Amino acid sequence: MKPLQIPIEHKTLGNGLRVVVAPDSTAPVVTVGVYYKIGFRLEPQGRSGFAHLFEHMMFQGSENAPKMQHIKLVNSSGGVLNGSTMYDVTNYFEAVPSNALERVLWLEADRMRALKVDDENLRNQRDVVKEEVRVNVMNQPYGGFPWLDMPPVAFRNWANAHNFYGDFADLDAASLADVQTFFRTYYIPNNAVLLILGDVNPAEGFALADKHFGDIPAGPPPKFADPSEPKQTEERRGDVIEKFGTLPAIAIGYVMPPRRTPEWCAMGLLDQALHGGRAGRLYRELVLEKQIAVEADGGIDDVFVYDGPTQMTTRIFHKPEISSEDTLAAFDEIVREVQGKGITASELDQLKVKWRSDYFATLEGGRGGHMPKYGLMHLLAGFTLFDGEPQLVNTILDGFLAVTKEQVLAAAQNYLLPQNRAIVFRKPMEKSAQEAA
Amino acid sequence: MATQVQRTSKSIPELSAEREVRWPKRTKTKLANGLEIILLESHTIPKFHGELYLRSGNAAAAARGTALAEMAATMVRTGTAKHTSREIEEQLRGLGADLSVSAGQDNSAISFAGLSDHAEPLLQLVNELAREAAFPAGEFERERRQRLEEVKLERTQPGFLAGERLRKVLFGSHPYAQVSPSEEQVAAYTREELQSVYGEFYTPENAILILVGDFDPAAMQKAAERVFGDWSGRKPATPESTKPPVLKGRRVYLVDLPASVQTQILCGCHAITRKHPDWIKLGLTNSLYGGAFNSRLVMNIREDKGYTYSPRSGVNPLRQYGYFSVSAAVRNDVVAASLTEIFYEIDKLRSLPVPEAELLDAQNYLTGVFSMGLATQSGLLSQISTLALNELPDDYLETYREKVRALKPEDVLTAARTYFDSANMQIVVVGDRKQIESQTELFGEVGIYDARGNRQN
Numbered sequence: 001m002k003p004l005q006i007p008i009e010h011k012t013l014g015n016g017l018r019v020v021v022a023p024d025s026t027a028p029v030v031t032v033g034v035y036y037k038i039g040f041r042l043e044p045q046g047r048s049g050f051a052h053l054f055e056h057m058m059f060q061g062s063e064n065a066p067k068m069q070h071i072k073l074v075n076s077s078g079g080v081l082n083g084s085t086m087y088d089v090t091n092y093f094e095a096v097p098s099n100a101l102e103r104v105l106w107l108e109a110d111r112m113r114a115l116k117v118d119d120e121n122l123r124n125q126r127d128v129v130k131e132e133v134r135v136n137v138m139n140q141p142y143g144g145f146p147w148l149d150m151p152p153v154a155f156r157n158w159a160n161a162h163n164f165y166g167d168f169a170d171l172d173a174a175s176l177a178d179v180q181t182f183f184r185t186y187y188i189p190n191n192a193v194l195l196i197l198g199d200v201n202p203a204e205g206f207a208l209a210d211k212h213f214g215d216i217p218a219g220p221p222p223k224f225a226d227p228s229e230p231k232q233t234e235e236r237r238g239d240v241i242e243k244f245g246t247l248p249a250i251a252i253g254y255v256m257p258p259r260r261t262p263e264w265c266a267m268g269l270l271d272q273a274l275h276g277g278r279a280g281r282l283y284r285e286l287v288l289e290k291q292i293a294v295e296a297d298g299g300i301d302d303v304f305v306y307d308g309p310t311q312m313t314t315r316i317f318h319k320p321e322i323s324s325e326d327t328l329a330a331f332d333e334i335v336r337e338v339q340g341k342g343i344t345a346s347e348l349d350q351l352k353v354k355w356r357s358d359y360f361a362t363l364e365g366g367r368g369g370h371m372p373k374y375g376l377m378h379l380l381a382g383f384t385l386f387d388g389e390p391q392l393v394n395t396i397l398d399g400f401l402a403v404t405k406e407q408v409l410a411a412a413q414n415y416l417l418p419q420n421r422a423i424v425f426r427k428p429m430e431k432s433a434q435e436a437a
Numbered sequence: 438m439a440t441q442v443q444r445t446s447k448s449i450p451e452l453s454a455e456r457e458v459r460w461p462k463r464t465k466t467k468l469a470n471g472l473e474i475i476l477l478e479s480h481t482i483p484k485f486h487g488e489l490y491l492r493s494g495n496a497a498a499a500a501r502g503t504a505l506a507e508m509a510a511t512m513v514r515t516g517t518a519k520h521t522s523r524e525i526e527e528q529l530r531g532l533g534a535d536l537s538v539s540a541g542q543d544n545s546a547i548s549f550a551g552l553s554d555h556a557e558p559l560l561q562l563v564n565e566l567a568r569e570a571a572f573p574a575g576e577f578e579r580e581r582r583q584r585l586e587e588v589k590l591e592r593t594q595p596g597f598l599a600g601e602r603l604r605k606v607l608f609g610s611h612p613y614a615q616v617s618p619s620e621e622q623v624a625a626y627t628r629e630e631l632q633s634v635y636g637e638f639y640t641p642e643n644a645i646l647i648l649v650g651d652f653d654p655a656a657m658q659k660a661a662e663r664v665f666g667d668w669s670g671r672k673p674a675t676p677e678s679t680k681p682p683v684l685k686g687r688r689v690y691l692v693d694l695p696a697s698v699q700t701q702i703l704c705g706c707h708a709i710t711r712k713h714p715d716w717i718k719l720g721l722t723n724s725l726y727g728g729a730f731n732s733r734l735v736m737n738i739r740e741d742k743g744y745t746y747s748p749r750s751g752v753n754p755l756r757q758y759g760y761f762s763v764s765a766a767v768r769n770d771v772v773a774a775s776l777t778e779i780f781y782e783i784d785k786l787r788s789l790p791v792p793e794a795e796l797l798d799a800q801n802y803l804t805g806v807f808s809m810g811l812a813t814q815s816g817l818l819s820q821i822s823t824l825a826l827n828e829l830p831d832d833y834l835e836t837y838r839e840k841v842r843a844l845k846p847e848d849v850l851t852a853a854r855t856y857f858d859s860a861n862m863q864i865v866v867v868g869d870r871k872q873i874e875s876q877t878e879l880f881g882e883v884g885i886y887d888a889r890g891n892r893q894n
Contacts, residue, residue: 002483026481027812028456064447068731068740075731076798077452078805095812097805102450127743127768134699135746135766141593198812199456244593247586277535278514279526287583288522294583317586350531357533357552360482364813372812 004394006363008380009202013210015218016190020380020390021205022197022373030198031373032104033093034112035381038186040164041087041308042225049166050174052085053129054182058092059083060121062111067121070107077103080371085164088307089385091378095371098199102208105196109212112192115183119176126171133165141244145426146251146313147301153238154253154422159227160309188219193384197373227308229255235418242428247294248324249426252331253311254415256300260387265399266411271300271312272351273343273408274334279350282314285334292330293318304396305382311422324425335416342409355400363393458808460834463821464654470669471642474661475825477649479814483553485650485657486814488822489563491545492645493638493673496757499612500676501630503622506540506638508584509631513538513547515576517569522576525562534559538566542613543756544826545638550815553651560664567639568668577628585623592888595701595766595867598692602865602886603705606690607760609682619889640670645825649818681707681758687862687881693870694888700772700868704779705762706858711754711827715852717840719752719761722852725799726750726786727763733782734763742778744771752856754827761856772866773876780862786853790846804838 009021043051061067074081079096092111094104137143148165155161194213196205232255242249257263274282275298286293298314318327343351362375376393383392464476498505514536515522529536534551547566551559591597601616608614618626646665648657684706709715720728727734727750738744748765763783767775791799810816824833866877870885877883885893 024481026479027808028458029809029812065449068736071740072731072798073449075729075802078801078808080806080809081730095809097455097808099453099455100805101453103452106450124740124743128739128746131699131744131766131768132746134768139595139697139699139766141590245590247590276530277526278522279530284523284526288579291579291582294586319582350527353533353552353555354530357484357535357550360484360552361535361550364482364484365815372809372816 004397006376006394008390008393009206010384010390011206013189013214015214015216017209017213017216018193018384019206019209020193020195020384021200021202022195022376022380023200023202024197025199027372028098028199029095029372030098030101030196030200031093031095031371031377032101032108033091033195033377033381034108034192035089035091035195035385036187036192037089037385038191038222039086039088039090041159041227044178044182045158046170047174047178048163048170049129050170050178050182051090052165053125053171053174054179055083055085055090056125056129057115057117057121057179058111060117060125062116063114065107065110066116070111073103073107079104086302086305087310089305089381091381093371093374093377101196101200105208105212108194109216112187112189112213113216115180115187117176117179122174122176122179126174129166129171130168137165142242142249142426145240145249146253146315146424149238149240149424149426150251150253150311150313150422153236153424154255154311155229155309157227157229159225160229184219185222189213189216190218191222193381195377195380197377229309233419236422237425238422239425239427242426246320246428247317248320248428250316250318250324250327251313251424251426252421253313254421256310256312257411257415259306260399262399262403262407263411263414266403266407267312267415268300268303268400269348269351269355269403270338270408270411271298272355273338273347275299275314276351276354281334281338282316282331286316286330290330292322292327304379305386307386320428328423335412339409339412339416342405342412345405348403348405348408352401356397359397458811458838460811461817464658466658468641468662468666470666471672472665472668473645473825474658475645475647475821476654476657477817477821478652478654479649479817480651481812481814483651484550484814485553485556485648485652486550486818487548487563487646487648488818489547489567490645490647490822490826491638491643492543492826493643494540494543494545495615496542496612496678497638497673497676498634499615499678501634502626503615503618505626505631505634506545508580508626509634509638510538510540510545511580511584512572512577512631513566513570513635515580516571516573517565518571519565519569522573528562532559532562536563556652556657557660557664560660564664564668567644570635572628572632572635574628577631581623581626585620588617588620588623591617595694595697595699598694598888599701599703599764599865599867601890602690602692602867603703603762603863605890606684606863606865607681607705607707608758610679611681611758612678613681613755613758637673640672641665641668642670642672647818647821647825649814649821678757684861684863687860687864689864689866689877689881689883690886691870691874691877691883692865692867692886692888693893694867695869695871697867697869698769699766700769700866700873701764701766702772702775702779703762703764703865704862705760706862708752708759708761708856709754710756710759711823712829713759715855717837718844718848718852719856721799721803721841721844722786722849722857723750723752723761724803725791725795725849726782726857729799729802731798731802733786734779737782738765738767738775738778742774744768744775769868769872772868772873773879776864776877776880780859783853783857783859786849787857787859791849793846796844796846796849800841800844803841807837
C-alpha cells in the first residue's frame with residue numbers, strides 16, 4: 001500500500017486569505033471553492049436559519065456582477081455551481097472547464113469584496129428558502145429526522161440547540177441590515193480559504209488568486225460565540241410527532257471526542273463497526289437477525305470538518321408491533337456487547353480496509369460526476385480553517401489505520417454512555433389524528 | 438511571482454484557450470458465452486467502479502407482476518449456494534467494496550466499487566451473485582416485509598405520487614405505467630416467481646460488464662475472462678407490449694393529500710428515446726427551458742417570483758419510449774400562477790427563435806458539463822453506461838460536443854414545437870384539494886385521486 005501523495009501547495013495572501021492549490025491534469029476541469037468559517041451553529045441569536053438564508057443572498061448580486069450574473073456566467077462557461085451551509089463553515093463552489101478559471105475567481109472575489117443586494121432580493125430568497133424547508137422538511141415523511149430533531153434534545157447551548165433551517169418568524173424578521181452586518185463580520189478574506197483543484201498550474205493559480213483577491217481589505221478577526229456545552233450528567237430524551245410515516249423511528253446520538261485525537265480515530269472505526277452498511281452490527285442484528293427494525297443506519301456528522309460539539313448518530317425505523325423501549329433495549333444490547341468484548345482482530349482488519357476505500361471515494365466524489373473533487377476540496381478546507389494544515393489530507397488516514405482493538409474497546413466504554421447521549425423518538429400520529437389534520 | 442497589488446478590473450475575464458478534451462480509450466470485447474465487456478482506465482484513485490448490467494427489468498416481467506425484477510434484485514445479495522447473507526456482507530467489507538443490486542424498467546444491475554488491490558475477488562463475488570443467488574426463504578420474508586414498509590412510505594411522498602400518476606397517465610396499459618407495487622401485490626410475491634425472473638434475466642447473453650478504474654486493462658480483461666468465461670445462458674425473449682395511449686388535450690390529475698403545506702406540480706408529454714436522431718436537439722432545448730440553473734423556468738419561477746425552490750425539466754429516456762416532464766414544488770396559493778409561467782415559457786420557446794447569445798450559453802453549458810464525466814471514475818462509468826445500454830455509436834463521446842455546437846436557433850424552435858406538446862400536456866398536482874382544486878380547473882378537466890391511486894370523482 002503506497003502512502004497518499006496528493007500534491008498540495010498552500011500560501012497566505014497579505015490580507016490573510018489562505019489559498020490552497022491541488023493540481024491534477026487528468027481532465028481539463030478545475031474545481032474552485034471558497035469556504036468561510038461561519039456556519040449555522042454560530043449564527044446570531046434571534047435569527048435562526050440566517051446563515052443559510054445568507055448563503056442564498058450570496059447568489060443575488062455583487063459589486064460588478066448583478067443578480068443572475070453568477071449563475072449565468074458559470075453555466076455559460078460550461079460549469080456548475082452551488083453553495084451549502086454546514087455547522088461551522090459555509091461553502092461556495094464551481095466546477096468548470098479549466099479555461100474558465102480566471103472568470104470564476106473574478107466572480108468569487110467580486111462577491112467577497114462587496115455584496116450588492118436589495119430588499120426585493122431578500123424577499124425573493126426568503127420565499128425560496130421557505131419552499132426549500134417545506135419540500136425537505138414539512139411536507140416530507142421523516143423530514144429533518146434527525147438533523148433538526150436532535151439538537152434541541154441533545155444540547156443546552158443555543159449555538160448547538162437551535163433550529164438551523166430557521167423558524168419562519170426569524171426568517172421574516174431578517175433585514176437587509178442583518179445581511180450587510182453578517183457579511184462585514186464573517187465574509188472577510190482573513191476568515192476564508194480559497195481552494196483551486198484540478199487542471200491548474202500552482203504558480204498560475206496563486207498569481208490569479210493574488211490578482212483578484214489580493215486587494216480585498218482584511219477585517220477585524222470575528223469574535224465567535226463559545227459553542228461549548230455545560231457538562232451533561234444524564235441521558236436526554238425527547239419526542240417529535242411524525243405526520244406522514246407509519247413506522248416509529250428512534251435516533252440515538254453520542255457526543256464525539258475532540259477531532260484529531262486517538263479517541264476520535266477509534267470512534268471512526270467503532271462507527272464503521274456499528275454502522276458500516278449491512279455488515280455493520282446494528283443492521284446485522286436489528287434488521288437481518290432479530291428483525292426488529294426495517295432500517296438501521298447512522299454515522300458521524302461530517303467527521304473531518306467540524307468545530308464544536310458533534311455526534312455519532314444511529315437511526316432506527318422499527319416495526320410498529322415492537323415497542324420503542326424494546327427496540328432501544330436491543331440497541332443497548334449491541335452497545336453492551338461491544339463494550340464487553342470489543343471487536344475481533346479480523347473485524348478490525350476489515351474495518352480498516354473499508355475505511356481506506358471509503359476515504360479514497362470521499363476524495364474523488366461527494367457530489368456525483370458533475371462536481372469532481374468536491375470531497376478533496378471539503379477536507380482541504382476543513383484542515384486549513386481548523387488546523388492550518390491542508391497537508392493533513394495525505395496523512396489523516398494513518399491515524400485510523402493505526403487504531404488498535406484495545407482503543408476501539410476503550411472508545412466504546414468511554415463514549416457510548418447514557419450521560420453522553422440523547423435519544424429522539426419520532427412517533428407516528430394516531431390514525432384518527434392524521435385524518436382529522 | 439508578482440505580488441504587486443493591482444486594482445481588480447470591473448469587467449468579466451474572457452475565457453482562455455480551451456484545453457483539448459480527450460476521452461480515454463475503451464476496449465470492447467464479447468466472450469464466447471455472449472457477455473460483452475467494456476474496460477476503461479482511470480487512475481484518479483486506487484479503486485475501480487463496475488456495473489454488470491442485465492438488459493431486462495421490471496417491464497420485461499410486467500405481465501407476471503409489478504416490479505418483480507426489482508424485488509428479485511433485492512434478493513440477490515441475501516444468499517447464494519455457497520454463502521450466507523452475513524458472509525457476503527463481511528466479504529464485501531473485507532474487500533473495501535460497496536455493492537448494490539437494483540432494477541429499473543429496462544435493466545437490472547449489480548453495481549460495485551472496490552480497491553484495485555482486491556479487484557479479482559470482488560469480480561468473483563459479483564459472478565457468484567449473478568449466477569448462484571439462492572433466494573433463501575427466511576430472507577425472502579424479511580425483504581418482503583421491508584418492501585411493504587417502503588411502499589407504504591412512498592405513498593406519503595408528494596414527489597413519488599406525482600411521478601407515479603404521470604406514468605400511469607402517459608403509459609396506460611403499457612408496462613411503463615407500473616411504477617411500484619401495491620401492498621397487496623407485495624404480499625402476493627412468491628419466491629418461485631422471483632427465482633424464475635432471476636434465472637431468465639441474469640444470463641451472459643443478456644449482460645454487459647463495464648469496468649472503469651485504476652487497473653491495467655490487459656490484466657483486467659484476463660481476470661474478467663477467468664471469472665465470467667464459463668457462465669452460460671440464453672438471452673430471454675422480449676415480450677410484446679401494447680402501445681401507450683395518444684393523449685389529446687390538457688387534463689389535470691389531482692392527487693389529494695389533505696393538509697399539505699405545499700403542492701407538487703409535474704407536467705409531462707410523450708417525447709423520444711435516447712437513440713432518436715433528435716435527442717441532442719431536444720437535450721439542448723430542455724437545457725434552455727428548465728434543465729439548468731440558468732434556464733428560463735428557474736429564472737422565472739424561482740429567481741424572479743420565488744414560487745419554488747427547485748423547479749426542473751428533463752427528458753426521461755426509457756428504452757422503448759421517452760417523455761418530457763416539468764416539475765416544481767410550489768406554495769399552495771401560487772399553483773395557478775406557477776402553471777401559467779410553466780406554459781408561458783414552453784409556448785415562448787415554441788413561438789420565438791432563441792437569441793443567438795442565449796443559445797451559445799446553453800451550448801457551452803451542455804458541452805462543458807458533458808466533459809466533467811472525464812474527471813472521475815464514476816463519471817466515466819456513467820457516460821460509458823449510457824452509450825452501451827442505448828447502443829449509441831462508438832464515437833458518441835468524441836462527437837457529442839461538435840453536434841451540440843452545430844445547432845441553430847431553428848433547431849431549437851423545431852424541437853420545442855415537436856416535443857414540448859403544450860396543447861396536450863398532462864398536468865399532475867399533488868396537494869390539498871381544498872386549497873388547490875379551483876386553481877387547477879383553469880387548466881383542464883380535473884380528475885381527483887387519493888394517495889392509493891383510487892379515483893375520487
